[in-house]
Amino acid sequence: MIFLFYLLSAIMIVCALLVVFSRNPINNVIYLILCFIAMAGHYILLNAQFLAVVHIIVYTGAIMVLFLFVIMLLNLNKAIIFRKSTVTRVSAVVTGGIFFLVLLAATRQTFEIHAKYPFNSDIGLVSGIGKALFGEFLLPFEISSILFISAMVGAMMFGKKDE
Amino acid sequence: MSALIFIAIFGIIVLYLGFANNKAILAPAAIGGLLITMALSIKDWGVGSKYFHDMIVVDNFSIAFNVSMLIITILIFLFGVNYYKRMEHHVAEQYALMIFALTGAFLMTSYSNLIMLFLGIEILSIPLYILAGGKKSSYRSNEASFKYFLLGSFSTAFFLFGIALVYGASSTFYLPEINTYIAQFNGHLPPMLMVGLLFILIGVSFKVAVAPFHFWSPDVYEGAPTLVTAFMATVVKTAGFAAFYRLLGMGLLPLPAALEKTLWVMTGLSLLVGNLAALKQSNFKRLLAYSAIVHTGFMLLAMLSQHDSAGSVLLYYTFVYSLATIPLFIIFIHMKRSAKGLEDLVIFRGLYKQKPWVAVFMTILLMSLAGLPPTSGFMAKYQVFTLAISQGYIAITIFAIVMAIIGVYYYFYVLREAFTDSDEPNPILIPFLNAALIVVCGIAVVLLGLFTFTIPI
Amino acid sequence: MELTTLLFKTIFLFIILLVTLVVAMYSTYAERKVAAFMQDRNGPNRAGPFGLLQPLADGLKMFMKEEIIPLTANKYLFILGPSIAMTTALLTGVVIPWGDTLTIGDHVYSLQMADLNIGILYVFAMVSIGVYGIMIGGWASNNKYALLGAIRAASQMISYELAMGMSIIALVLTTGSLSLHDIVAQQHGMHWNIFYQPLGFFIFLTCAFAETNRAPFDLPECETELIGGYHTEYSSMKLGFYLFAEYVNMFISSAVIATLYFGGYNMPFIDQLGLSSNAVTFIGMGFFFIKIFAFIFLFMWIRWTLPRFRYDQLMNMGWKGLIPLAIFNILATGAYYFFTSLK
Numbered sequence: 001m002i003f004l005f006y007l008l009s010a011i012m013i014v015c016a017l018l019v020v021f022s023r024n025p026i027n028n029v030i031y032l033i034l035c036f037i038a039m040a041g042h043y044i045l046l047n048a049q050f051l052a053v054v055h056i057i058v059y060t061g062a063i064m065v066l067f068l069f070v071i072m073l074l075n076l077n078k079a080i081i082f083r084k085s086t087v088t089r090v091s092a093v094v095t096g097g098i099f100f101l102v103l104l105a106a107t108r109q110t111f112e113i114h115a116k117y118p119f120n121s122d123i124g125l126v127s128g129i130g131k132a133l134f135g136e137f138l139l140p141f142e143i144s145s146i147l148f149i150s151a152m153v154g155a156m157m158f159g160k161k162d163e
Numbered sequence: 164m165s166a167l168i169f170i171a172i173f174g175i176i177v178l179y180l181g182f183a184n185n186k187a188i189l190a191p192a193a194i195g196g197l198l199i200t201m202a203l204s205i206k207d208w209g210v211g212s213k214y215f216h217d218m219i220v221v222d223n224f225s226i227a228f229n230v231s232m233l234i235i236t237i238l239i240f241l242f243g244v245n246y247y248k249r250m251e252h253h254v255a256e257q258y259a260l261m262i263f264a265l266t267g268a269f270l271m272t273s274y275s276n277l278i279m280l281f282l283g284i285e286i287l288s289i290p291l292y293i294l295a296g297g298k299k300s301s302y303r304s305n306e307a308s309f310k311y312f313l314l315g316s317f318s319t320a321f322f323l324f325g326i327a328l329v330y331g332a333s334s335t336f337y338l339p340e341i342n343t344y345i346a347q348f349n350g351h352l353p354p355m356l357m358v359g360l361l362f363i364l365i366g367v368s369f370k371v372a373v374a375p376f377h378f379w380s381p382d383v384y385e386g387a388p389t390l391v392t393a394f395m396a397t398v399v400k401t402a403g404f405a406a407f408y409r410l411l412g413m414g415l416l417p418l419p420a421a422l423e424k425t426l427w428v429m430t431g432l433s434l435l436v437g438n439l440a441a442l443k444q445s446n447f448k449r450l451l452a453y454s455a456i457v458h459t460g461f462m463l464l465a466m467l468s469q470h471d472s473a474g475s476v477l478l479y480y481t482f483v484y485s486l487a488t489i490p491l492f493i494i495f496i497h498m499k500r501s502a503k504g505l506e507d508l509v510i511f512r513g514l515y516k517q518k519p520w521v522a523v524f525m526t527i528l529l530m531s532l533a534g535l536p537p538t539s540g541f542m543a544k545y546q547v548f549t550l551a552i553s554q555g556y557i558a559i560t561i562f563a564i565v566m567a568i569i570g571v572y573y574y575f576y577v578l579r580e581a582f583t584d585s586d587e588p589n590p591i592l593i594p595f596l597n598a599a600l601i602v603v604c605g606i607a608v609v610l611l612g613l614f615t616f617t618i619p620i
Numbered sequence: 621m622e623l624t625t626l627l628f629k630t631i632f633l634f635i636i637l638l639v640t641l642v643v644a645m646y647s648t649y650a651e652r653k654v655a656a657f658m659q660d661r662n663g664p665n666r667a668g669p670f671g672l673l674q675p676l677a678d679g680l681k682m683f684m685k686e687e688i689i690p691l692t693a694n695k696y697l698f699i700l701g702p703s704i705a706m707t708t709a710l711l712t713g714v715v716i717p718w719g720d721t722l723t724i725g726d727h728v729y730s731l732q733m734a735d736l737n738i739g740i741l742y743v744f745a746m747v748s749i750g751v752y753g754i755m756i757g758g759w760a761s762n763n764k765y766a767l768l769g770a771i772r773a774a775s776q777m778i779s780y781e782l783a784m785g786m787s788i789i790a791l792v793l794t795t796g797s798l799s800l801h802d803i804v805a806q807q808h809g810m811h812w813n814i815f816y817q818p819l820g821f822f823i824f825l826t827c828a829f830a831e832t833n834r835a836p837f838d839l840p841e842c843e844t845e846l847i848g849g850y851h852t853e854y855s856s857m858k859l860g861f862y863l864f865a866e867y868v869n870m871f872i873s874s875a876v877i878a879t880l881y882f883g884g885y886n887m888p889f890i891d892q893l894g895l896s897s898n899a900v901t902f903i904g905m906g907f908f909f910i911k912i913f914a915f916i917f918l919f920m921w922i923r924w925t926l927p928r929f930r931y932d933q934l935m936n937m938g939w940k941g942l943i944p945l946a947i948f949n950i951l952a953t954g955a956y957y958f959f960t961s962l963k
Contacts, residue, residue, distance in 0.1 A: 026694075026697070026756075026759060030697075030700075030756070033752070049736060049737060049738050050737075050738050050741070053738050053741040053742055053744075053745045054741065056745040056748070056749065057741065057744055057745045057748050057785075060745075060748065060749060061744075061745060061747075061748025061749060061751070061781070062748065062778060062781070065748075065751050065752070065755065065774055065777075065778055066778070068752075068755055068756075068759075068774070069755075069771065069774050069775070072755070072759050072767060072770070072771060073771065102358055103358070105354040105358065106328055106354050106355045106357075106358035106359070107355065108354055108355075117334050125737065126737065126738055126798055135216075136216045137216075137218075137278070138215055138216075139214070139215035139216075139218045139219060139279070140218065140276075140278050140279060140282050143171065143266075143270065143282055143286070144282060144286075146171050146174070146263055146266050146267070146286050147267075147282065147285055147286045147289060149174075149175065149178075149263070150260055150263040150264075150286070150289050150290045150293065151289050151293075153178065153256050153259065153260060153263075153290075153293065154260075154289065154290070154292070154293030156256070157253050157256055157293060157297075158293070158296065158299070160252075160253075
């Protein structure tokens with residue numbers, strides 16, 4: 001299990017880095033897909049089978065396909081390289097570095113916190129998630145339909161040609 | 164709660180009214196629905212109850228803010244009657260999206276769980292991204308929509324990350340529980356919680372356009388259709404501050420020292436950045452965007468005071484600010500139409516000559532924004548300053564007063580244009596309904612200044 | 621896990637793979653024979669008796685052909701495409717319950733590789749990854765026909781996945797479980813889901829045709845417009861992989877349809893025969909394969925009788941026909957269970 005964890009993490013990190021550094025948009029998308037699949041593997045290690053599969057169906061199977069679709073239609077074979085001024089670059093590096101430090105600080109004490117809340121192996125199974133969604137989180141679950149309907153209305157408005 | 168359910172369903176009803184192919188019924192129907200919602204909201208006044216596993220808290224605070232937002236939205240819909248007259252397609256969708264956004268705003272005023280806050284912000288934002296791009300043929304509008312969407316999703320990512328970190332530290336989404344969790348540390352928060360709270364703060368700050376998270380607002384205000392800009396400047400700001408206040412003013416009291424310092428800096432920055440940038444604007448919408456950032460600074464000052472009555476002051480402030488802003492946008496759109504689409508400040512030239520009464524009301528409204536007596540804008544600022552001073556924030560208050568005085572310059576710059584004669588006067592047509600709106604809002608701005616209200620929240 | 625179980629699972633895995641490949645191989649033969657039958661001609665009859673060795677000859681031919689990778693193609697992705705198509709096609713077989721339990725000595729072995737409690741969704745996930753095989757291959761070829769085919773395939777599969785998922789939701793409402801093992805066990809004794817979810821079955825079947833890119837939904841590769849669609853530039857065994865993946869998909873879809881709606885390995889009156897449990901298992905397995913073959917025949921029958929849809933018809937049917945129908949099906953199923961639970 002530990003070995004799998006490190007393997008999946010290594011794949012994820014390498015793929016995530018490749019997403020950033022690869023110049024070809026199609027390759028970026030493919031590395032991102034690999035990254036997502038490795039993440040699904042992490043879910044399975046946590047016994048969250050439902051989450052793992054839904055993650056694959058939604059992110060890998062639907063969202064990234066659309067991504068790939070758009071990139072193919074736009075025919076972005078070569079990434080457009082934006083030339084940035086030195087000031088922008090330096091400030092971006094400094095900002096990123098500071099952000100990294102902040103996150104490092106944030107996760108410094110995770111081990112203490114981890115000890116306080118024992119792992120619940122049923123949390124990611126379909127029955128557990130179903131009960132949580134239709135019990136405690138019923139209102140957020142239902143109200144998010146408003147979110148989706150407004151997004152759909154938007155898609156219609158932007159997509160439809162005005163005669 | 165019944166108000167929330169009703170308005171959520173009502174949005175869909177308005178959407179279906181679009182099938183009737185009759186634009187005339189849309190605005191009255193929408194306004195009727197909002198009035199019903201208002202009645203349903205007021206019915207719960209003083210009851211104070213929690214729903215759905217404490218996800219939603221309906222108390223006087225949320226009801227007061229909801230009613231205030233409903234009134235403002237009704238004003239905007241009245242403005243919409245004429246505004247959408249020339250629009251052929253998707254008028255029902257415009258109203259429906261604004262009602263959906265209002266649903267999100269309702270969640271933002273009454274959440275007690277970070278998940279609900281997240282959903283509220285998203286339900287408010289997504290219709291706005293769409294509305295901002297409402298003019299499909301205009302590049303500016305497209306740019307506004309896209310910019311708002313990209314930066315908005317970026318801030319949402321921060322916000323969600325913050326929620327995740329706070330949950331990781333405290334294992335709860337509920338604000339009261341987070342507060343008890345924070346209380347046990349005596350001010351020395353664990354870094355994970357601290358970073359999480361800061362990220363949440365960033366997410367909410369973005370929505371209300373606090374400096375240094377304000378960069379989107381001038382571009383979006385400028386590019387979006389004017390009615391949508393008015394909606395963003397008023398309802399969204401009100402909802403954002405209600406959410407902000409629930410988070411910091413009610414949820415996490417007493418504020419952890421680091422958060423308080425952050426707020427302090429953001430207050431000062433908003434006042435400074437907004438003012439300095441506003442001085443150089445020649446586009447009216449951009450000017451109002453920067454002026455909105457300055458007003459955000461004043462409202463943050465009220466929040467910073469952590470006084471019990473800060474909620475009531477915020478309500479008063481946002482309400483009178485909205486009342487002054489909407490008619491200004493109405494006047495602006497008519498000037499813009501008479502100037503054939505120009506948005507510069509020069510379009511106001513000759514207003515006094517042609518429509519003196521409009522110029523007079525514009526003076527009152529701008530005075531209110533600038534915070535001059537006897538308008539309600541003055542009373543709002545006055546209340547904020549007294550709150551801040553009473554809680555010992557002397558330095559920042561003095562700074563804010565100086566900034567308020569500087570602000571008078573650019574508001575009066577607009578006025579100067581309005582009272583200057585134009586070289587080539589264009590006829591200015593203001594329909595009756597819009598004229599009535601300007602007059603009513605102008606009078607209300609003065610009356611509210613004479614009779615200030617406080618609401619026991 | 622015990623050593624014997626591990627051994628059994630390993631052997632069983634190889635058997636599944638082997639059976640899948642052999643069935644897929646002979647599906648090509650069957651397809652040509654069925655086509656010949658429909659068109660009143662003989663079909664392959666030269667290699668071996670009745671042409672039975674034809675698939676082997678075809679396979680050999682595929683291997684021996686020269687392998688061409690176009691100069692302008694993206695080489696890695698060009699190889700990756702068919703690999704993904706084949707892998708995802710084969711991966712689905714592990715959750716299908718091929719039979720009941722088998723008793724060897726005092727051990728009881730389940731004839732299902734993995735009884736995931738989200739089995740249906742696993743199938744669904746694999747199908748959704750399968751799109752990449754076609755998309756990546758089509759794009760990497762650097763050919764406009766291939767790209768068009770890939771894009772058609774992707775949009776078609778995404779559109780029909782929705783209706784498919786919704787028909788499954790209605791099915792899950794009736795079964796109350798996402799595990800394929802439970803779903804089959806529940807259908808014991810002629811309680812086949814086809815009787816409870818007839819509309820869902822038709823939606824699922826239609827979507828299965830679209831997901832496998834079979835006629836009348838074979839627009840991604842429609843020869844008359846796009847030459848070969850996404851595999852225009854492919855040759856040798858890479859082309860073989862694509863063609864083969866289609867038949868594997870057809871086999872697996874037939875197995876999934878039989879499992880979900882036609883009782884899987886259950887057969888009527890099996891309890892009345894009074895056979896030993898192992899015998900029942902084997903007969904059930906045989907019966908399961910009969911169902912699968914029936915569906916494979918249905919796939920071919922439809923291919924050789926129905927003309928291809930036009931692209932807009934395909935999209936209209938998916939979005940305006942099947943999805944509303946599937947939503948209605950969910951509502952009707954939900955209403956039925958709600959009102960029966962009231963009593």
